[in-house]
Amino acid sequence: MNNLKSEKEKLDKKRDEMASELKKVETRIIKYEKEIRDSEDKLGKLESENKWITAEKDFFGIRDTDYDFSQIDAKAEIDKLTKLKEENAVLRRKVNMKVDVMSDQYEKEYNDLIKKREIIIKDKTNIEKAIKELDEKRKDALEDIYSQVNKNLNSIYTTLLPGTKAKLDQVGSSLMEGLELKVAFNNSWKNSLSELSGGQRSLLALSLILSLLLYKPAPFYILDEIDAALDLSHTANLGHMIREHFPQSQFIVVSLKDGMFNNANVLFKVSFLDGSSKVDRISKDKEIDIKKKSNK
Numbered sequence: 001m002n003n004l005k006s007e008k009e010k011l012d013k014k015r016d017e018m019a020s021e022l023k024k025v026e027t028r029i030i031k032y033e034k035e036i037r038d039s040e041d042k043l044g045k046l047e048s049e050n051k052w053i054t055a056e057k058d059f060f061g062i063r064d065t066d067y068d069f070s071q072i073d074a075k076a077e078i079d080k081l082t083k084l085k086e087e088n089a090v091l092r093r094k095v096n097m098k099v100d101v102m103s104d105q106y107e108k109e110y111n112d113l114i115k116k117r118e119i120i121i122k123d124k125t126n127i128e129k130a131i132k133e134l135d136e137k138r139k140d141a142l143e144d145i146y147s148q149v150n151k152n153l154n155s156i157y158t159t160l161l162p163g164t165k166a167k168l169d170q171v172g173s174s175l176m177e178g179l180e181l182k183v184a185f186n187n188s189w190k191n192s193l194s195e196l197s198g199g200q201r202s203l204l205a206l207s208l209i210l211s212l213l214l215y216k217p218a219p220f221y222i223l224d225e226i227d228a229a230l231d232l233s234h235t236a237n238l239g240h241m242i243r244e245h246f247p248q249s250q251f252i253v254v255s256l257k258d259g260m261f262n263n264a265n266v267l268f269k270v271s272f273l274d275g276s277s278k279v280d281r282i283s284k285d286k287e288i289d290i291k292k293k294s295n296k
Contacts, residue, residue, distance in 0.1 A: 142175050145215055152211035152245070157183070159241040160203045160234060165189075181208065202229045206238070214245060221246075223253045232259045239263030 047053045060067045150168050157166035164185055171178035183190050183204060193201060206226060213221070227235040236259030242251055243263050253260060261267055267282040 139175075146175055146179075148215050149211045152214045153207055156210050156214070156241055156245060157204060157207040159244065160207060160237045161200065162237075166204060166207060199230055199234065203234060203238075210241075210245070217246060217249050219249055221249055221251045223251060225254050225256070227255055227257055227260055230257075232257060235259030236262060 047057075056067065059065045061069060063070065146168065153166050153168065157164055164183060165187070166181070166183050168179045169182055171180055181193065181204065183193065183196060183200075190196065193204070196204065227238055230238065235255070235257045239253075239260045240263055242253075253264070255261070269280045269282055271278050271280070
């Protein structure tokens with residue numbers, strides 16, 4: 001009985017020890033289960049924050065891949081990380097944190113300036129392209145204006161002064177270098193405009209102005225005694241030229257010479273009577289009748 005009692009006590013003691021060990025194991029199991037859940041939560045968070053993990057995780061631990069961790073000593077890496085953190089803490093105590101903040105700010109400003117620079121370079125390229133296109137259009141427009149004005153200049157000057165020619169010559173290889181006005185009498189081109197008389201120069205200046213106006217005619221013109229320096233024959237030529245070259249425009253011309261009157265559609269005769277101005281409207285036919293009567 002004593003032996004059995006002693007054996008029973010041993011068994012009870014062993015049972016208690018096993019119960020205690022079982023409790024410890026259960027505690028460790030609970031702890032591991034918690035760690036597993038925490039790890040799963042961390043893994044889910046990592047996968048949500050880093051989309052590449054989902055695509056690459058099948059290669060984790062595979063030999064001869066970028067994710068082969070078999071040769072990595074986790075404990076050594078943790079010790080290395082701990083050492084680096086300690087060194088970083090020491091360095092951070094030596095570094096002025098305001099400078100670090102200012103560095104971040106300056107880096108941000110630098111990046112903003114780089115972006116603005118890229119925008120400016122792009123805008124510059126577009127502007128240069130637009131300028132080039134506008135230069136081409138301006139060149140084409142100048143060529144067209146030069147051609148039309150030159151043609152009109154010769155036609156008008158020939159009408160005003162029969163037996164002559166007029167043209168605009170390029171000074172250099174481009175219109176932008178300038179133009180020179182030249183005149184020819186009986187196909188003989190003059191070396192200088194100083195060889196022309198005052199009346200001839202007046203007709204030439206008037207021809208140039210009218211040829212420019214003729215490029216884009218206005219619907220309405222007012223001319224005040226532009227024939228004052230011209231003789232009667234030139235005045236008649238001027239009136240004829242206006243009628244022939246500007247059929248789409250209306251002219252009001254102030255003149256004191258018959259050569260201009262003969263080309264008018266309607267005359268308004270202004271006279272001074274009893275201390276005031278009097279205006280009479282005279283049609284062209286009526287003016288002819290008045291002249292015939294005065295001649296008789």
